[in-house]
Amino acid sequence: MKRARRQARREQQNWPVDSVAEASEPARAEQGDADVEQFAGWKTSTAGLAGLTRLARLGTWALIASGPLIGVMALFGSSAPAQSAPKATRAVRSSASTGPAGFAQLFVGAYLEAGEGTEKNLAPYYSGSVSLTHPAGMRSALRTQAMDAREISPGYWSVTVAVNVAAKSKKGGYTDAGVQYFRVAVQSSGSDDTSAYTAVSLPAQVAAPAALKPGALGYPTSRGTGSSDPASDTAASFLKAYVAGQGELDRYTSPGVHLFPVVPPPYTSIKLTSVQDNSKNDASTKVPGDGVRRRLLVSIDATDADGNTFPLTYALGLTARAGRWEVSSLDDAPATAATSRPPSSAPNSQATFAPSVPSTPGGSAPSFGS
Known part of the structure; x- marks a missing residue:
């Protein structure tokens, strides 16, 4: 009995301790778990940082290793148009007359020199049947020049060629037969890479274009040889x-004007034969104040080393400075009078060169010859 009471007392005394121990056990467990979680979390962060460092290091080496490849890609990429940029339009082939004009010149030259037995020399230019009865080489083209080339319908050209013709005489020598004119009808076909030409017929000999009378020039005053004119003296020097x-x-030009002499000099001396200018008839021989301008048309006789004399004409601009005239320009062409213009058309002018055009039904250009 006493033993039972002592046991009960002992259990009663130990209860708070056990209870506290039991109550604190979850707390210690939670604290331990928290410590473990905190410790584990720190370890996880360190591992993560270490992993990121390794990844960054590997990425750096990969970037260095791929540098040349990236450079090549950037080079090609920079040459490509941006996505937002409009696509480049395809170049339109111009209808320049250079090709048809050159073809016509070659054809006329071959035509003049061809004769019986050499008709095949015309095959590259004209595919039609040709029968010649005169001997080959009776005529020769010394010089050819396309004077007019116009596209009278798409791909169909009329070209007029001027030819300095040499004709063979009965004695076997050649004489100058003068300048003659031939009109050639040329069809052209071209792509972006190639062009092709053919004549639709043999050349037609035509009349020369009418000479055009020029309009008046802008030098109304004649100074003769300009012996008493300081401006003429400057022009001669x-x-x-x-x-x-x-x-x-440089002794005779205005400051800042850079002109170059003809090298080597083709002549040994010159002589003024005529001087015209745009000043008034009563112009004084005294040089005016600085900045006054004057235009001269100067004709000279130029003599070469063999004593041969050739006439030449120059259009010069002069400007007064410091009591003397200086050349301020060597003009590309003589000045024309403001109120004078050449006629817009004349009989037998280039406007008459275009032949009548054979056409297919509907008005389209004829088909190309083979």
């Missing part, structure tokens, strides 16, 4: 240096 090598051009 300038031209001596320019074509005869006598003196330096």
